[in-house]
Amino acid sequence: MSHYEAPIRNPLILGDKSYHDVSNDIAAPIEGKANRMWWIVFSISLVAFLYGVGAIVYTIGTGIGVWGLNNKINWAWDITNFVWWVGIGHAGTLISAVLLLFRQKWRMGINRSAEAMTIFAVFQAGLFPLIHMGRIWNGYWVMPIPNQLGTLWTNFNSPLLWDVFAISTYLSVSLVFWWTGLLPDFAMIRDRATKPFQKKIYGLLSFGWSGRAKDWQRFEEVSLVLAGLATPLVLSVHTIVSFDFATSVIPGWHSTVYPPYFVAGAVFSGFAMVLTLLIVMRKVSNLEDYITRDHIENMSKVILVTCWIVATAYLSEFFVGWYSGSSYEDFTYLSIGAATGPYWWAFYALLICNGVIPQLLWFKKIRRSFIATFLIALVINIGMWFERFDIIVINLSRGHLPSTWTRFEPTFVDIAIFMGTIGFFFVLFLLYARTFPVVAQAEIKSILKSSGSKYKRETETLTELVKDKRDAEIN
Amino acid sequence: MSHKIVRAIYDDDDVLLKAVKEVRDNGNHIEEVFTPFPVHGLDKAMGLAPTKLAITAFIYGLIGLFFSVWMMNYMMIQDWPQNIGGKPSFAYYQNMPAFVPIMFEMTVFFAAHLMVITFYMRSKIWPFQTASNPDPRTTDDKFLMEVTLEGNEDDLTSFLTKTGATEVSIAENHDNH
Numbered sequence: 001m002s003h004y005e006a007p008i009r010n011p012l013i014l015g016d017k018s019y020h021d022v023s024n025d026i027a028a029p030i031e032g033k034a035n036r037m038w039w040i041v042f043s044i045s046l047v048a049f050l051y052g053v054g055a056i057v058y059t060i061g062t063g064i065g066v067w068g069l070n071n072k073i074n075w076a077w078d079i080t081n082f083v084w085w086v087g088i089g090h091a092g093t094l095i096s097a098v099l100l101l102f103r104q105k106w107r108m109g110i111n112r113s114a115e116a117m118t119i120f121a122v123f124q125a126g127l128f129p130l131i132h133m134g135r136i137w138n139g140y141w142v143m144p145i146p147n148q149l150g151t152l153w154t155n156f157n158s159p160l161l162w163d164v165f166a167i168s169t170y171l172s173v174s175l176v177f178w179w180t181g182l183l184p185d186f187a188m189i190r191d192r193a194t195k196p197f198q199k200k201i202y203g204l205l206s207f208g209w210s211g212r213a214k215d216w217q218r219f220e221e222v223s224l225v226l227a228g229l230a231t232p233l234v235l236s237v238h239t240i241v242s243f244d245f246a247t248s249v250i251p252g253w254h255s256t257v258y259p260p261y262f263v264a265g266a267v268f269s270g271f272a273m274v275l276t277l278l279i280v281m282r283k284v285s286n287l288e289d290y291i292t293r294d295h296i297e298n299m300s301k302v303i304l305v306t307c308w309i310v311a312t313a314y315l316s317e318f319f320v321g322w323y324s325g326s327s328y329e330d331f332t333y334l335s336i337g338a339a340t341g342p343y344w345w346a347f348y349a350l351l352i353c354n355g356v357i358p359q360l361l362w363f364k365k366i367r368r369s370f371i372a373t374f375l376i377a378l379v380i381n382i383g384m385w386f387e388r389f390d391i392i393v394i395n396l397s398r399g400h401l402p403s404t405w406t407r408f409e410p411t412f413v414d415i416a417i418f419m420g421t422i423g424f425f426f427v428l429f430l431l432y433a434r435t436f437p438v439v440a441q442a443e444i445k446s447i448l449k450s451s452g453s454k455y456k457r458e459t460e461t462l463t464e465l466v467k468d469k470r471d472a473e474i475n
Numbered sequence: 476m477s478h479k480i481v482r483a484i485y486d487d488d489d490v491l492l493k494a495v496k497e498v499r500d501n502g503n504h505i506e507e508v509f510t511p512f513p514v515h516g517l518d519k520a521m522g523l524a525p526t527k528l529a530i531t532a533f534i535y536g537l538i539g540l541f542f543s544v545w546m547m548n549y550m551m552i553q554d555w556p557q558n559i560g561g562k563p564s565f566a567y568y569q570n571m572p573a574f575v576p577i578m579f580e581m582t583v584f585f586a587a588h589l590m591v592i593t594f595y596m597r598s599k600i601w602p603f604q605t606a607s608n609p610d611p612r613t614t615d616d617k618f619l620m621e622v623t624l625e626g627n628e629d630d631l632t633s634f635l636t637k638t639g640a641t642e643v644s645i646a647e648n649h650d651n652h
Contacts, residue, residue, distance in 0.1 A: 019511065019616035144550060153550035157559055162576040169584045176591050183600065184614065188511070191611035207595070208604030211613055213521055215598045216513040221526045222594045226587055229532070233583050240576055445512040445616075449488075 003449040007460050012106055012447065015289040016454035019445050023188055026441040029285045030189060034434055037284065045426035052420005055413045056131055064134050068410045073396045077414040078128045079244075080388040081421060084269070085125035086167065086241055087262075087384060090234055091270025092118025093174055096181075097230035100223065105451060106298050108443045109290040112185075113281060114274045115178040116436065120428040121273070122171045124421040129163070131417070159243035166240040170233055177226045180219070183209040185437035238266040245391065252321075252332030252395035257313055264309035268354070269384035271303050275377035279370050281433060290439050293368050300367040303380065307358040310387075314355060331398035333390040342407060343394045350390050353383025479624040480506060480648045481631055482609060483640035484617050488514045491618040494638035495520045501634060504623040506648065509613040528597075532590035539585025543578045609646070621648070 017025070034042075059066055069076055092115040099107035130139050141147070142164045144154045154161050186206035193199040209215070242262035245253035275296065282291040314334055321329035322336070331337035338347045357379050366372045393408050432438070449455045485491040492514060498505055505521055518525075548567045551557075551574075556564040564570055595601050613619045624631060624645065632643045 023511075023615045144546065151554065153555055155557075155559055156547045156551050156577060157562065157570065157573040159576075162580075165577050165580040165584075169580045173583065173587045176588060180591060180594075184512070187606060187608075188614040190606065191608070191614045203606065204602060206606065207600040207602060208606045209600055209614075210606050210608040211509045211511060212598075213508040213510065213514075213517050214523055214526075215600070216510060217518040217523060218526045218528055218594050218598055220513050221528045222591060225529050225532045225590060229536075229583050229587050232579075236576070236579060243576075442512040446515070 003455065004459060005450040005456065007456075007463070009451070010292075010294050011453040011456045012109060012292065012294065012451040013289060013444060014292055014453050017289065017448065017452055019448065022441050022445055022448065023192065025286065025289070026185070026437050026439050026444075027189055027192060029433065029438065030435060035284075038430065038434070042427065042430045045423045045430060048419045048423025049427050050420075050423075052417050052423055055416035055420060056127075059131055059413060059417070060136055064132065066411060066413045068408055068414055070406060070408070072399060072404045072406045073393060073408040075392050075396065076408045077389075077410055077418060078132045080385065080392050081418050082125050082128035083241055083388040083392075084385050085121045085128075085421065085425075087238065087266035087269045087388075088273045088381075089118045089121035089125060089170075089174075089270065090238060090263075090266035091274045092116070093170075093177070093230050093234040094267055094270065095274070096177065097227040097234065100227040101231060104298075105447050106295055108440055108447060109287075109292070109295055110274065110278055110299075111443075112178075112181070112436070112440045113278060113433075113438050114270075115174060115181075116432050116438075117273060117277060117429065118174055118270075119171065119178060120425050120432075122167065122174070123428070124425050126167060126171070127421060129160075159240065159247050162240045163244060166237045170237045173226070173230060173233060177223075177230060180222060180226070181440055181443075182437065183207055184211060184219075184442040185440065187211065188441060189437060235263055238262045250395055251328040251398075251400070252334075252391065255317065257316060261310065261313035264306045264313070265384060265387060268303060268306035268310055269380060271299050271306070272377040272380035272384070275299055275303070275373055276381060277429065279374045279377075281438065285433060285438060287439060290444065293370075296370065296373050297364075297367045300361045300373055300376075303358060303377075304361045307354065307361075307380075311355045314351065328400065331394075333394040337398065338390070338394050341394075341398070343390070343397070346386055346390050346394065349386045350383060353379050354387060357383075477647050480646055481622045481624050481628075481635060482642075482644050482646055483620045483622065483635040483638075484610065484612075484642040485620065485639055486617055486641050487639070488512075488618060490639040491620065492516060492520055494620065494635075494640065497638050498620070498622060498635070503625070503631065506621040506623055508621070509608045509610075509619040511614050511616060511618070514618070528590055528594055531593050532586045535589035535593075536582045536586030538589075540578055540582045542585065543574075543581035546581075547574050547577065 013022075015021075067076070067078065069078075092111075095107050095114040096111040099111075130136055133139060142154060142161065144156075183206055186202050187209040190199060190202035190206050193202055239259040239262065242258035246255055246258040248254060278291055279296065282288050317332075318334040321332055321334060329335060331341065333347070333350075338344070357376060360366045360372070360376060366376075397407055398405055483494070485494060488510070491508070491510070495505060495508065495517065499520075499522065508517065508521060510517065544567070551564050551570065552567050558564070562570070567574075608614065608619070609621075610617065610619055620635075620640075622631065622635065628645065632645075635643050
């Protein structure tokens with residue numbers, strides 16, 4: 001039949017699975033009980049989240065004066081965290097949409113969790129502009145709705161408003177894409193549930209999915225068109241985030257290379273976060289047969305490519321700034337002034353974490369090692385946070401007027417809110433890992449005969465037989 | 476109108492695909508097939524018409540594009556023109572470069588959401604909808620074919636068993652779609 005896949009490709013699903021085995025494996029974390037480790041990590045995340053909620057309540061009650069912002073550095077950790085989280089939120093849609101268009105079947109083991117991560121990361125990102133407004137109850141003013149100010153409309157020339165539209169479109173489209181893919185998997189859980197309450201909940205979540213031939217035909221068409229729509233969308237989101245900086249006249253921000261550089265950086269950090277989460281998850285949820293070494297290696301390769309796009313942008317920013325001879329460029333975040341100034345540590349953290357350490361991924365041994373890739377991914381997560389910190393804080397700390405030169409010190413509230421979002425992210429992800437089908441099992445089943453280890457071996461034996469017979473005939 | 480149907484269960488997608496062709500060649504009418512995952516080529520084998528959802532998405536996208544143009548023209552140019560940063564709002568085409576991002580986002584927003592809503596409506600899937608797959612195993616690893624019962628009951632069941640069905644049963648079909 002049409003289940004042939006080149007023998008040079010390693011099987012994507014190990015362990016000689018049947019269709020029923022796949023259902024069992026994916027339902028196991030939902031039907032089983034959480035282990036002690038889950039409860040420990042969940043509790044720590046919950047405490048961090050609640051600490052962050054307290055800090056947000058304090059911020060809203062008192063005003064954003066409780067942050068470390070000052071007259072010159074009026075964006076700092078808040079926008080750093082915003083851009084960092086939005087960037088992380090890029091991997092999910094890239095994996096599910098771009099890799100679908102390129103027919104990369106290895107995405108099927110990881111797309112569900114990567115999309116979940118995207119949605120949870122964008123939640124965290126959206127929080128920061130909202131609380132940065134100071135008067136969060138006026139947050140709806142960013143929407144173009146008739147209001148009591150004589151119908152004063154929003155400014156559609158502003159990149160900040162483009163951000164509102166880009167991120168809300170991205171969040172809602174990603175959510176719908178994710179949920180549509182979840183319907184058949186929720187239906188699988190629903191139909192095997194034995195507890196009435198569980199059956200009811202998953203029945204509700206599955207929207208009554210029944211798996212008719214016509215439904216599947218529409219399902220596949222919708223997935224393909226959504227992938228086609230989400231691909232330019234995901235590129236547009238970080239492009240527009242970079243416009244927040246690129247359309248301004250701050251030295252170091254006003255740079256035409258920002259859109260592609262930000263998009264590559266977002267993919268870089270997003271894949272690093274996917275690696276961080278999935279290397280742990282495959283172990284905890286017993287998904288070793290679905291998220292294999294090959295998946296880790298493929299993601300490492302994407303990281304290496306995007307690393308070099310980002311590194312090229314760093315080098316060109318540094319060179320062009322220096323070559324321009326303009327004194328305004330002497331203290332931008334990629335300049336000799338930054339390397340020798342008070343933020344030298346942030347400058348080197350950026351270059352070492354994002355430029356130097358990921359080069360280890362050139363070695364196949366390291367790309368295929370779970371521990372090494374996990375550690376490198378963690379370093380990249382830190383490095384990408386520093387990238388945004390450097391862009392925002394270093395550039396603002398050295399303005400046109402040397403008398404305004406200043407520094408930024410975060411207060412405990414800045415730190416608490418950042419920790420709170422990390423806690424909130426992990427609370428959501430841990431709850432997801434216990435209640436959602438974490439691998440797109442319906443899609444996995446559709447490639448089981450071409451990429452499952454047992455079927456692949458059988459096909460290979462068959463191909464060998466045919467070849468032997470043909471060789472015998474020729475001779 | 477209620478009529479009798481035969482339900483045949485298969486446990487392999489390749490066998491099912493072959494059976495669908497055989498059943499249709501035999502002159503029987505396949506009412507529905509339930510599968511746990513998308514079986515490629517099944518819609519063609521069953522003779523289902525291609526879906527037009529992609530075309531609707533294109534139309535929805537155009538609606539989104541025109542809506543965004545109308546909205547920004549009304550708000551920025553007609554209702555309350557402002558001079559922002561020395562860039563006055565005299566005419567839409569002069570300000571248009573700044574409007575491109577939102578024109579794009581609204582196109583995607585309309586196309587994606589309205590297409591998915593259309594899909595949900597056409598396939599009758601929404602919250603609180605009850606599932607209609609006759610056997611719970613069809614979301615796990617079984618493939619179920621519903622064939623209209625015409626003529627001799629035993630002939631049809633033995634024919635279906637011969638096509639590879641592992642279980643065959645008779646049922647009443649109450650909905651008339």
